[in-house]
Structures are given as structure tokens and as C-alpha cells.
Amino acid sequence: MLRTITVKGVGKILTKPDFVVLSMKLKAKDEEYDKAMDKAAEQLIQLNDSLVSIGLEKDAVKTTNFHVDTDYDSYKDKQGNYQKVFNGFVCSHQLKLSFDFDMKKLSRALATIAKCLAHPELSISFTVKDATAVKENLLREAASNAKRKAELLCEASGVKLGQLLSIDYNWSELNIYSNTRYSLAEEYLYDAAPVMENSIEIEPDDIHVSDTATFVWEIE
Known part of the structure; x- marks a missing residue:
């Protein structure tokens, strides 16, 4: 009977955000479809x-x-029944603007958006430019962590670790974003555009990200 050992490897990485993502939403409304699209x-x-x-x-x-x-x-009409009245078409346009993290550049972008007549809804987040490299390093860490655990368990049990038989990994999307939230009240964003370029320098919190994979080895 084949004897096996199953170990879950955990990869953990602490990395500094080096990329800014501005998420924006524009809304245009009109009773006529063509005019809503033009707006x-x-x-x-x-x-x-x-x-x-x-x-x-x-x-x-x-x-x-x-x-x-x-x-x-x-x-409600006179009979107490609910009626619907058509108000128009609403175009919702969700957009993303990304660039290397630089507070001066971010402040200029916010000031410029604030002066823009389009007045988009806005949210700001901090992430990494090379998310693929972070994910790859996590997998390397998880594999290394699992092997160390398996070797330690085998050594403590007086047996020898054999060949790797299988790897089980869930290819789910990782959340590689800083917990730092940078927000401005909408009324301030569009009323204080002239002074926004003098924004305070901040250092976003490091990104904590982890991933796991399960490894099965033969016990010799």
C-alpha cells in the first residue's frame, strides 16, 4: 500500500504598493437614447x-x-395602483486610470479631474504594477513552505520523503491591494480644485498577500 503525506504550503509576501488606480464612473441621462449616448x-x-x-x-x-x-x-394612481413613468435612458460608464505611484502626479490628476465638467464619481486604490511577479513569488513560497513541513514531519517520524505525487491549487483571483484608502468628499473634490495640487504626502500601507497549495508526497 502506497504511503503518502499531504501538506498545505502557505506563501506570504509583504510588498510596497508602487501603482495607483483611479476608478471613475460617469453617468449621462436623457429621455432620448441618442442624446444620452451623445452626452x-x-x-x-x-x-x-x-x-x-x-x-x-x-x-x-x-x-x-x-x-x-x-x-x-x-x-400611486387614484385607484391606489402603482404606475411607472419613463424618465429616460441612463448611460453608466466605468473607467480606470492607472499610473506609477507618485503623490504629486496623483494630486495633479485629482485637481484636473475636479476641474473637468464631466464630474465623475471617484475612488482611489494602491496596488503593484507587476501583479504576475507577486503571484509567482507566492507560489514559490508556498511550494518551499510545504516541502520544509513535509521534510520536518518525515524526519520527526523516522521516515524518508519520496517523490512528489500531486499538487492541488485553486486558481482564484488574489486581492493585491493596500488597505490604505485615500478619499475626498465629493463636494470638496469639485469645490476645491484650485488648491488640490498641494496635497499631503502619504505612504500607503504595505500590501499583505498570501496563497496556499496542497502537495502530496510518497513516503519511502
Whole structure:
């Protein structure tokens, strides 16, 4: 009977964020579909033009989601029944702007967005530019951790570790983002644009990320 040892390897990495991601949402509404789409297109042009003006590439802003919904209001008629009234079409455009972490560049970008007539909803997060390298290092750490555990267990049990028989790994998406949240109240963002370039220097918290894999070895 084949004797085996099963060990879960854990990889843990602490890394500094070196990349900024600005997530934005634009909304355009009109009773006519074509006009709602035209407004959405104009908003995007305004946003792109404002960011190009501070040296960013024309295609720096990427679309992550775009959809068009119908908007309705509801009311009670004289008989007490609810009725729906068509309000128009709503174009929701979700966008992403990413660049190397630099507080001065971030402040300039925020000030520029604040001056833009499109007025997008905005959130800011900090991550790493080379997420693939982080994931690969995690897997190496997990494999090394599992082997050390297996060798220690075999040594303590007076047996010898044999060939590796299988590896079980769940290819789930990792959250490689700092817990630091950088936010501005919307009323401040669009009322204080002239002074926003003098933003405070911050150091985002290190990113703590871990991953696991299960390894099965033969016991000789």
C-alpha cells in the first residue's frame, strides 16, 4: 500500500504598493437614447482632454464597464395602483486610470479631474504594477513552505520523503491591494480644485498577500 503525506504550503509576501488606480464612473441621462449616448461621449472627451493636458497619454483612461439602463419613477394612481413613468435612458460608464505611484502626479490628476465638467464619481486604490511577479513569488513560497513541513514531519517520524505525487491549487483571483484608502468628499473634490495640487504626502500601507497549495508526497 502506497504511503503518502499531504501538506498545505502557505506563501506570504509583504510588498510596497508602487501603482495607483483611479476608478471613475460617469453617468449621462436623457429621455432620448441618442442624446444620452451623445452626452456620455462628450463626458468622456472632456475627461480625456483634461488628463492629456497634464501629460497623460490619450488612451490612459480604460473602460471597465459600460451599460445603458432605463429609468422609471413610480406613483400611486387614484385607484391606489402603482404606475411607472419613463424618465429616460441612463448611460453608466466605468473607467480606470492607472499610473506609477507618485503623490504629486496623483494630486495633479485629482485637481484636473475636479476641474473637468464631466464630474465623475471617484475612488482611489494602491496596488503593484507587476501583479504576475507577486503571484509567482507566492507560489514559490508556498511550494518551499510545504516541502520544509513535509521534510520536518518525515524526519520527526523516522521516515524518508519520496517523490512528489500531486499538487492541488485553486486558481482564484488574489486581492493585491493596500488597505490604505485615500478619499475626498465629493463636494470638496469639485469645490476645491484650485488648491488640490498641494496635497499631503502619504505612504500607503504595505500590501499583505498570501496563497496556499496542497502537495502530496510518497513516503519511502
